[in-house]
Amino acid sequence: MQQAETTALTVSRVAVPVFPGPPLVASPPFSTGTKVEARPATRLLRRLDERFSGLTVLLVLADLLALAAALIVIGEVTLTPVVAAAAGLLLCCRASARVYRSRLRLSWFDDLPRELVAVTAAVGMFVVVGGLVFDLGRSMVPALQEVLVAALLGLLLRAGVFQIARVARRRFGHGDRTVVIGTGKLATDLTQSMLEHPEFGLRPVGLVCTGRGGDCDHIDLPVITEPLVPAVLRSRAASVVFACPDVPDEETLDAAIQVRRLGATVLIVPRMFELYHDGAGVERLRSFPLVRLPSDPTRRPTWWVKRFLDSAIALVGLALISPLLLVAGIAVLIESGRPIFFSQLRVGLDGEPFTLFKLRSLRPANDAEQQTLWSVAHDPRVGPVGRFLRRTSLDELPQLWNIVRGDMSLVGPRPERPSFVEQFSETHDRYAARHRVPTGLTGLAQVNGLRGDTSIADRVRHDNYYIANWSLWLDARILLLTVREVLRRGQH
Structure with missing residues (x-):
């Protein structure tokens, strides 16, 4: 693939190359003879954070606490195999419904449909398998009570988890170090929203801005001019946001492949984002829809x-x-x-x-x-x-x-x-x-x-x-x- 010539636009601090060019396109780690890798400690931390984010751990702990409390509420002193099987089925259904996922918007109401689907699926499968296959009869009653009470308590505890996470993001700066790649006004407006609303969990640490339709003057962030992969490694960025819908697809695609292989979360502002509908894989930061790419297959x-x-x-x-x-x-x-x-x-x-x-x-x-x-x-x-x-x-x-x-x-x-x-x-x-x-x-x-x-x-x-x-x-x-x-x- 041939690369277009690089031009530059001078802003108040540095000369910022215009896409396509070196800031976006770097030697990909999958090229023959070229392998870009982070240090072992950095790779380990990123993989642990990618698979077990703080929010995910808190949500799982909340459900385990709800299951333990439900045993006390229903008067079960010991954990019988049937009750344990029902509890495990509930956790599996919740995981399948992706209620433990990392997310930007911490909304209890957003997750409510997933919660109802998970509980319904767990109860339905337990009744069918336990009643029709194993003929458990009345021994299923405590298990069903455990599932329903734990589901109700879990809803309450999840509201508390979201509140804790919001406070951690707002007051203590907990969130993903983020590099924003974008074109002019769209990139600067999105970056400004991240800075003004830290409760979404994205902390911008660098900006690649082309100046098309706007400039980067009013954003108090370093402007990145080096190749993207080294920039992500040096800034220890856990997320990269592509806010460049008018940049050629092949340029953004190559860059997204590269940073995703490093373990960074990739979020993309889609074309015609004003008409984009919320759905699976679509996050929303204020009025900006962001498509979250799944992690690299080898990291799952x-x-x-x-x-x-x-x-x-x-x-x-x-x-x-x-x-x-x-x-x-x-x-x-x-x-x-x-x-x-x-x-x-x-x-x-x-x-x-x-x-x-x-x-x-x-x-x-x-x-x-x-x-x-x-x-x-x-x-x-x-x-x-x-x-x-x-x-x-x-x-x-x-x-x-x-x-x-x-x-x-x-x-x-x-x-x-x-x-x-x-x-x-x-x-x-x-x-x-x-x-x-x-x-x-x-x-x-x-x-x-x-x-x-x-x-x-x-x-x-x-x-x-x-x-x-x-x-x-x-x-x-x-x-x-x-x-x-x-x-x-x-x-x-």
Whole structure:
């Protein structure tokens, strides 16, 4: 992607570059050969704060206190397994309804619909499972009383938690250190609202202002002129707000990807924000709607579940398919001789190279050809065995060992050779951004027919969509679709 030339606008204190330019665009940490990292202590603190904010801890403690008080109210001296199961179900439903989330606006009324949904779901599931499946009968009555009383007490305690949090934000400056990136009046008005209303939990520590439609003179904050990633690291910013709807999307998108990988919360003022409706993922700071981006996939607790499942499934898979690999290896040996397997350098997470293993389906003329020439369909060097291995994707199965080693994942963007990564990164926007998660044995692009000699631009869009929308369920869907695609190809 080519960058536009940088111009500068002089304000009262420093020369502020106009977007697009160095303040917004920096060398991304996912680029090949470039890896931007905070110090270990900084990373640890950010991860702890990201997963367990002070507000989240207080809300969970309030619910635990409500559950304990409910036992006293209903006269239960001991915590029976049935009551404990009902209490745990209530906490799980509250967590699923995201009542423990970090948020800007501390409103008891905003959370009331979520509270009612969580309690209704907990009671409904407990009645169905306990009454119909386990036939608990009258032993369910104390448990239901515990849930309902705890829910009522929890509502009262949450009002107190919000009041404590508001006081902490207003009087003691508790809140996220925030860098604001914006264009003129919109950025300065939003920053002024943060300064005047600290109860929303954003404490501006720096401003990138282009001066379009206004200037930064009346905001008493440092104006940032250095690349964004170092600025976020040095200012110890926990949040970055993008208030630049008239800046080209590719510029803000690249910058948002970078700072999100550092663990910072990313909030974006959307285009035509005056017409924006409150909804899931939309925060509101006074009259400004802010879209909160989800945290980077690799920083979520479910990512560790993904890694465990990857290793377990790959190990079991290798054990089950070992006879098949033996037969395929003998067929390769008979058709074209040794070696049966071949290794190739590929680019993985954060642009780090690794050695990928495959069953050999053709014999390249030399190593340089293997590393730099694109594999095409109907290559005359591919024999009947090689064609069968490619059509059924059996040649990819040795990559299960790469997954066990941690080089790859079951699902993710397909890995590519370094020479092609360099070439595609220069010609396709955000190709290098694919490397912010581990590469995969299969991926969203592949189950949508984008394998072999197909559009690189389409692959990039599918891969980045996968990363932005990652979940364990999406991985499961892609694996099931992969099985379907392999069976279809095997029939042709």
